[in-house]
Amino acid sequence: MKVLITGSSGMIGTNLALRLMQDGHTVLGVDYRNNPWTDCIPFRTIDLRKDCIGRLVELIKGFEIDIVVHLAAHAKVYELVVEPSRALENVVITFKVVESARLAGVPIIFGSSREVYGDIHRHVTNEGCADFVVAESPYSASKISGEAFIYSFAQCYGLPYIVFRFSNVYGRYDNDLERMERVTPLFIRKIAQGDPIVIFGKEKVLDFTYIDDCIEGIYSGIRELTSGRVKNQTINLAYGEGNSLDQLVTFIAEALGVEPQVSYRASQPGEVTRYVADVTKARELLGYHPQTPLSEGIKKAVQWQKEAGYLA
Ligand SMILES: NC(=O)c1ccc[n+]([C@@H]2O[C@H](COP(=O)([O-])OP(=O)(O)OC[C@H]3O[C@@H](n4cnc5c(N)ncnc54)[C@H](O)[C@@H]3O)[C@@H](O)[C@H]2O)c1
Structure with a gap:
């Protein structure tokens, strides 16, 4: 093709x-x-x-x-x-x-x-x-x-x-943060460096897709x-499951083996604060079976960044 x-x-x-x-x-x-x-x-x-x-x-x-x-x-x-x-x-x-x-x-x-x-x-x-x-x-x-x-x-x-x-697609070739900040690689980098992170919207629940x-x-x-x-x-x-940003941070910190420093602010204007996808249609029409929950995907994302030399 x-x-x-x-x-x-x-x-x-x-x-x-x-x-x-x-x-x-x-x-x-x-x-x-x-x-x-x-x-x-x-x-x-x-x-x-x-x-x-x-x-x-x-x-x-x-x-x-x-x-x-x-x-x-x-x-x-x-x-x-x-x-x-x-x-x-x-x-x-x-x-x-x-x-x-x-x-x-x-x-x-x-x-x-x-x-x-x-x-x-x-x-x-x-x-x-x-x-x-x-x-x-x-x-x-x-x-x-x-x-x-x-x-x-x-x-x-x-x-x-x-x-x-x-x-919220994440996992590989997503860490060009100088051009565009994305929450997952940004948190991975900051937590790995021991920098404090700010969660915009403690209440947010989003569907993260490996x-x-x-x-x-x-x-x-x-x-x-x-x-x-x-x-x-x-x-x-999407994956079809909701996770909070706190949950995301916990998975990242576990994968890196460090304690994160977290503070909270309100969501920024324009942001969606709750989304969990129904992926039935993808399953029925395309035989789509997402394999990687956030807990596993974050481990892979951290591993990729380490292997590619982006994390110390
Ligand atoms: N990544 C996600 O979580 C996500 C979620 C929802 C929707 N999307 C959509 O999926 C698509 C791909 O997302 P992504 O994460 O790979 O984004 P990305 O920013 O990494 O890639 C978009 C690419 O478009 C190029 N581009 C922008 N303006 C251009 C122009 N005028 N001419 C030529 N190229 C141009 C950029 O240089 C960039 O390489 C986007 O349309 C995005 O809105 C992504």
Whole structure:
């Protein structure tokens, strides 16, 4: 298979590209910056905010790409609260990628987010719960808009799609904290260094997804969508269990064998404070069986950082 991945220098893009290449598939990445972890992924430097549709269509056709996986975005919720124009850039980027897929005649997978559900405190959230009058942040608005473009292109032009709603993916190739702070690798680094950490939102309960589970889900989606067995579906991809940030810190401290210094502040504006995914649909449509609970995933994440030389 030949897969074009936008955002191939990012966390999920890097893991997906390496996994596909390991199985002998051809990957062509697109990103506007170099990959901070590996030179193995072939990619083109393209800023998707700019005039790029012609170039993308040419690449898709020239490389006989079978499917586009669109992951490029400004992906940090709070940064987009501070700078909302970047949410609009997300919309522009997604439009250009979706339009390119349409013009080139290939199906698309879109990396959306649990943020589209807003901060609604349910026990578990299934895909039918999305109520698009609720938008918790400019980032949520950008993902809702991206999904809406996908649905409208399926409706008007027959563009086949799968939308995946991810949730707190962690575990490997996620520690470029100078570019983007993510809670799990940030806490791992700080706790390992003996630095104090601040938990924004003691009450938060979130669904943490170990990277290999996420990648297996996307990989199944690629197989099912390209074969035509599954199409035009929106699917939660997470572990399906809630954990508090306190629990996350406890697992990290145990894995590192140190005592953490923790203080608490209120959640930041725009943040979802409770989300546990119902992953029944992923299980039924894609045979998705997430393998790694947070307690195990954190051990693997710490191990990866140690082996890669990121932790003393
Ligand atoms: N990681 C998660 O927990 C999570 C959760 C929910 C949704 N998502 C979504 O999944 C996707 C992938 O997430 P990630 O964690 O790998 O994010 P990431 O930030 O690591 O990767 C995104 C990549 O997009 C690239 N990019 C941004 N703007 C670009 C532009 N104008 N042109 C070309 N490339 C551009 C960035 O350089 C980056 O490499 C994102 O769309 C994100 O919103 C991720």
